[in-house]
Amino acid sequence: MSEHKYQDSVQLEQVIVDGMDISGHWNKMFVPRALTQFDISGLEQLRDIPGAESINNCYQCAKCVGSCPVEYVGSYGPRKIYRKLQIGTNLIEDDYLWLCTTCKNCVRVCPKEVNMGEIIPAAREKAVLGGFIPDEIQEMLQSVSEYGNPMGESARKRAKWTKPIKDSIKNLAKAEEGESVDVLWFVGDFYAYHGRGNDAALAMVNVFNRLGVDFGILGEAEKTDGDSQRLVGESGLFEDLANHNDALFEKFPHKDLVVNDPHAYNAIKKFYPGITGNTRNVTHYTQFLSSRLDELKALMTKSFDKKVTFHDPCYLGRHNDEYNAPRELINSIPGATFIEMPRHKEQSYCCGGGGGGMWLDGLVANYTSERLSTNRVREAVETGAEVLLVCCPYEVSRFEDAVKAVNAEGKLEVMDIVEVINACIPEG
Amino acid sequence: MSDNPILVIGGGPAGLAAAKGIADLGRKAVLVEKEEYLGGTPIKEKYAALTPDFRDAEEAMGEMIKAVTDDGNVEVITNSTVTSVEGSAGNMKVSVQNGGSGKTIDVSSVIVSTGFDHFDPGEETQVYGYYEYDDVITLTDAEKMLKEHKFVKPSSGEAPESVCFIQCVGSRDRQIGNQWCSKVCCGIASKDAMEIKQILPDAKVFVFYIDLRAYGCWEDDLYWKAQEEYKVNYIKGIVTEITKQGDKLIVKGEDTTMGRPMEIPMDVVVLSTGMEPSEGTKEMAGVFNLPLESHGYIGTIGGPLNTVETSVPGVFVAGASTGPADLEDSVSMGGNAAMKACAFAMKN
Numbered sequence: 001m002s003e004h005k006y007q008d009s010v011q012l013e014q015v016i017v018d019g020m021d022i023s024g025h026w027n028k029m030f031v032p033r034a035l036t037q038f039d040i041s042g043l044e045q046l047r048d049i050p051g052a053e054s055i056n057n058c059y060q061c062a063k064c065v066g067s068c069p070v071e072y073v074g075s076y077g078p079r080k081i082y083r084k085l086q087i088g089t090n091l092i093e094d095d096y097l098w099l100c101t102t103c104k105n106c107v108r109v110c111p112k113e114v115n116m117g118e119i120i121p122a123a124r125e126k127a128v129l130g131g132f133i134p135d136e137i138q139e140m141l142q143s144v145s146e147y148g149n150p151m152g153e154s155a156r157k158r159a160k161w162t163k164p165i166k167d168s169i170k171n172l173a174k175a176e177e178g179e180s181v182d183v184l185w186f187v188g189d190f191y192a193y194h195g196r197g198n199d200a201a202l203a204m205v206n207v208f209n210r211l212g213v214d215f216g217i218l219g220e221a222e223k224t225d226g227d228s229q230r231l232v233g234e235s236g237l238f239e240d241l242a243n244h245n246d247a248l249f250e251k252f253p254h255k256d257l258v259v260n261d262p263h264a265y266n267a268i269k270k271f272y273p274g275i276t277g278n279t280r281n282v283t284h285y286t287q288f289l290s291s292r293l294d295e296l297k298a299l300m301t302k303s304f305d306k307k308v309t310f311h312d313p314c315y316l317g318r319h320n321d322e323y324n325a326p327r328e329l330i331n332s333i334p335g336a337t338f339i340e341m342p343r344h345k346e347q348s349y350c351c352g353g354g355g356g357g358m359w360l361d362g363l364v365a366n367y368t369s370e371r372l373s374t375n376r377v378r379e380a381v382e383t384g385a386e387v388l389l390v391c392c393p394y395e396v397s398r399f400e401d402a403v404k405a406v407n408a409e410g411k412l413e414v415m416d417i418v419e420v421i422n423a424c425i426p427e428g
Numbered sequence: 429m430s431d432n433p434i435l436v437i438g439g440g441p442a443g444l445a446a447a448k449g450i451a452d453l454g455r456k457a458v459l460v461e462k463e464e465y466l467g468g469t470p471i472k473e474k475y476a477a478l479t480p481d482f483r484d485a486e487e488a489m490g491e492m493i494k495a496v497t498d499d500g501n502v503e504v505i506t507n508s509t510v511t512s513v514e515g516s517a518g519n520m521k522v523s524v525q526n527g528g529s530g531k532t533i534d535v536s537s538v539i540v541s542t543g544f545d546h547f548d549p550g551e552e553t554q555v556y557g558y559y560e561y562d563d564v565i566t567l568t569d570a571e572k573m574l575k576e577h578k579f580v581k582p583s584s585g586e587a588p589e590s591v592c593f594i595q596c597v598g599s600r601d602r603q604i605g606n607q608w609c610s611k612v613c614c615g616i617a618s619k620d621a622m623e624i625k626q627i628l629p630d631a632k633v634f635v636f637y638i639d640l641r642a643y644g645c646w647e648d649d650l651y652w653k654a655q656e657e658y659k660v661n662y663i664k665g666i667v668t669e670i671t672k673q674g675d676k677l678i679v680k681g682e683d684t685t686m687g688r689p690m691e692i693p694m695d696v697v698v699l700s701t702g703m704e705p706s707e708g709t710k711e712m713a714g715v716f717n718l719p720l721e722s723h724g725y726i727g728t729i730g731g732p733l734n735t736v737e738t739s740v741p742g743v744f745v746a747g748a749s750t751g752p753a754d755l756e757d758s759v760s761m762g763g764n765a766a767m768k769a770c771a772f773a774m775k776n
Contacts, residue, residue, distance in 0.1 A: 034689040038634065040661060047659075057656050059640075060664060060685050083686055086661060112652075 014042040020319040035087055038121070043085035045092070051122030051143040057112040058082035064106035068416075070099050072377055074368040078106050078116050092127045092305050098134055098363055099373070101312040102355030108346060117319075120255065124233025140359040145237055148223035148244075149189045150359065159219035161191075162205075165235050169205055173219030177251045183208070183215035183288070184254035186245070186268070188261040189224050190393030194401065197393050203422035204260065204285065210299050210425055211292055218248050225264035227315070230271065232356035239275050242267070246276040257282045260418075262392050263313035263354070269320065284316055285418060286391050293328060300424035303335030308420075309385035310338070311376065311399070312348035313392035326391050329417050334424055339383045351374050353394035370405070377402035381412050388414045430518045430536035430776055433458045433503070434769045436714055437510055440468020440515065441755055442747025443541035444492045445762025446769070451501035451768045458533055461506045462708060466493045468543055470755075476574035479612060479619045480525060480649045485575075503691075509708075510715055513538075523576030523647040536773035537742040538716065539765045540726060541758075542708035547598025547606065547701040555669040556597065556699055563588075563677055564670060564697045566597075567616055567733030574623045579631075580652035580653055581695050583675070588695030591624055592634040593617040593678060594667045600638070608723050610702030611752040614641045616649040617700045618660065625658040634661045636681065665690065670697060680689040702752070709749040716743050725751045742776065744769050 011028040015021075047056040058079060065077030076099055081091065091097050100120045105230035107117050127133060133141075133209035162169050172179055185208070202366040208215050226241035245268075249257060257280045259265045268282045289296055310330055314321045323345045330338050343349040350357075352372030357364065361371065377399055380388045388399055436447045439461035450457040465471060467489040470478065475485035508526040515521050522533050526546040546568055547550040549558035558564050561650065562583040573579050581588050582763040587751050595617060621633045635654075640662060642651035676693040683690045705724050712718070713726050718738050721727035726745045729737050736744045746761035747753055753761070 034691050035683055035686065036691055036693075038632070038661065038663070038692060040632065044659075056659065057652075059652075059655065079685075086663075087686065149648065 029374045039088035040086050042090040052119040054114045055119050058114050060263045063109040067105040067109050069372050073370050091371050093132045095365045101350045101357040103350035104318040115208050121231050128233040133364050136359045152381045153193045158192050161312045170216035171219040172216045172252050173221040180253040181216040185215050185217050196396045200416035203419045225267045227263040227267035242275040258288045260285045262313040290325040290328040302424045305335040306386045307337045308387040309383045310389045314354050341379050351398050373398040373402040374405045381408050389417050391417045430773045432534045432536040435535040435538045438541040439466035440543050442758040442762040445759040446503050446539045447496050448768045449763045449766025451499040457502045459504045460508050461507050464507045473568040474575050476571050479616050481555045537769040539744045540712045541746045542749045543706050544703040545706040549699045557670050566699045566701045570620050570698050579624045579627050590632045590694045591696045592694045593698045595637040595700045597699040597701045612754045613700040615646040615650045618654040621660040622654050622658045636667050638666050
């Protein structure tokens with residue numbers, strides 16, 4: 001771009017002047033490059049929001065930008081947001097508010113403890129209250145509030161996936177209060193409704209059964225965990241969901257509450273107690289299975305002779321410090337060769353699905369050269385791995401799309417860890 | 429061993445610490461000060477509060493001064509300068525001039541603590557208009573107002589809505605011959621910015637800087653505190669010129685992290701003027717034949733491991749006469765010089 005006096009241009013999406021539609025490029029205007037004031041009202045407004053105070057503390061070291069997954073495919077990062085706030089941007093009304101995936105990589109490196117993990121949901125809450133909300137998110141929230149899941153699927157069909165195996169699973173949806181199980185399994189939206197999620201769910205059922213685990217699911221009564229709704233600023237809806245699900249947890253006594261979605265794990269472990277007053281013994285399935293590793297190893301007698309790599313989910317890794325459980329499982333897969341991607345464990349690269357990103361592909365595409373999941377899959381392909389292992393239900397569909405985008409079909413397969421474990425257990 | 433007193437030249441923080449140190453070690457000191465009062469630059473320039481602890485400058489320096497003037501081992505001679513020296517190590521005859529009259533004092537050793545002068549902003553190659561615009565002031569001008577618990581636009585006496593500091597005025601500039609960082613200005617600007625916000629909570633305060641050098645714990649005590657608690661805005665990018673438009677000053681430069689030119693209206697601009705060797709420091713270097721280091725301050729021997737000894741036997745230095753120094757540096761060097769000067773007197 002030339003260093004012209006009027007380098008920057010703006011165009012307004014929808015403008016009608018005196019009845020004439022001059023939307024888009026018809027109203028493109030150049031703006032002077034020179035800053036003629038530091039209008040910090042956006043900064044003042046944001047730092048006054050409870051939870052968002054730390055935005056004020058940025059001293060422009062840019063460590064966040066180097067770690068921001070969105071920056072890899074666009075121009076982003078808390079440092080840049082801070083500067084925009086000093087020159088007139090109101091983040092509450094700006095698309096920039098919605099690009100953050102809350103992956104927490106910047107929080108990991110920030111010397112001034114500017115906490116985007118808290119700033120972004122706090123700011124979005126303000127945006128939602130003010131009606132500044134992307135259509136995609138609005139639709140998703142509508143679905144959750146009507147059907148209890150973000151896909152807009154019928155709540156009654158939440159346990160439809162269990163049809164082929166309904167004799168080997170205990171559905172507590174219609175059970176009497178007090179019906180107890182050793183493991184209450186919170187299945188989650190993607191396992192329940194998404195085709196590839198169903199595959200993983202069925203694998204999970206078989207693994208539970210082969211381990212002899214006494215488990216039950218909440219079936220049609222379960223609703224989405226709400227973490228993504230919380231992170232897009234719908235704290236009221238999140239509270240309703242937390243209360244709804246926690247009442248079910250209370251209703252059916254259990255020793256362990258197992259979840260497969262790290263977002264659910266995060267919500268139930270860290271945010272439900274503040275709403276319900278109840279602390280649950282929640283474990284991610286990789287943690288649960290790695291605690292039964294000896295029994296599991298004895299069952300896994302079929303070899304899986306493939307090179308595999310693994311994507312750390314942000315909400316299991318950086319948000320909850322769990323890096324070992326999935327690796328213990330992967331290292332127990334007979335025959336598999338495990339290759340780490342360059343960006344792994346605390347440096348893991350976000351798939352783009354967190355913090356509402358799962359429902360923001362349209363808006364984010366306006367600011368990025370490719371999806372984050374595409375960037376990640378390219379990294380997985382470069383390791384030479386044949387299988388990209390995941391343990392977050394968001395990721396199978398995101399990464400399978402990305403595999404197509406980078407023309408790696410037939411070269412790289414995306415599988416949930418539990419699918420591979422199940423594949424190593426012979427029928428019996 | 430010489431029983432002659434030890435001469436301390438300059439009654440600022442370094443000289444006061446040296447004189448008191450000598451007295452505490454049981455020896456006689458003669459403290460010669462060119463002004464009619466002790467206390468050095470913090471008193472002369474009417475500092476409001478000391479950096480970094482915000483202590484009232486007059487009160488804090490007053491305690492230091494009293495400790496010296498109350499001590500029977502120290503003879504204080506104000507309104508006086510040292511004009512010449514004869515003899516050598518252990519037995520020097522020093523001429524002290526007080527207006528028209530003069531006297532000679534036999535001394536065993538000497539501590540030069542003649543400090544710094546603030547850079548004259550009129551000498552800057554950038555066009556800051558210090559002598560043209562009333563609302564362009566220096567850190568010391570700001571200190572004088574803050575000492576009176578006020579901060580106003582000098583042109584109108586009204587409270588400013590926007591204030592900015594411009595760092596590195598007279599520092600870090602080969603063209604004007606000052607190839608050094610003056611070390612304290614980032615901290616002092618941050619301190620002054622906080623004091624301004626205490627008086628004017630609604631004012632927008634900016635600091636334009638090249639590199640923010642709040643070294644050591646000043647990072648947290650001053651820089652972070654100013655930004656986090658007092659909402660001072662730090663903008664990386666320096667101002668090149670100031671023009672006037674109506675009753676506003678327009679500061680022009682580049683906002684480097686945005687990569688954009690800036691032409692920002694301000695009510696008051698504070699120039700963070702740096703340090704230079706004072707006239708007194710240059711004169712004493714001449715009188716005692718002390719070699720200067722490459723920047724024009726009094727040179728010491730031993731590099732970083734001996735900060736107070738000069739190449740002239742029996743002559744020691746302390747404080748900003750050796751280079752940019754903060755208060756901690758100055759009083760620490762004063763104590764070190766006192767110890768070394770006493771040891772020298774005992775051996776010679």
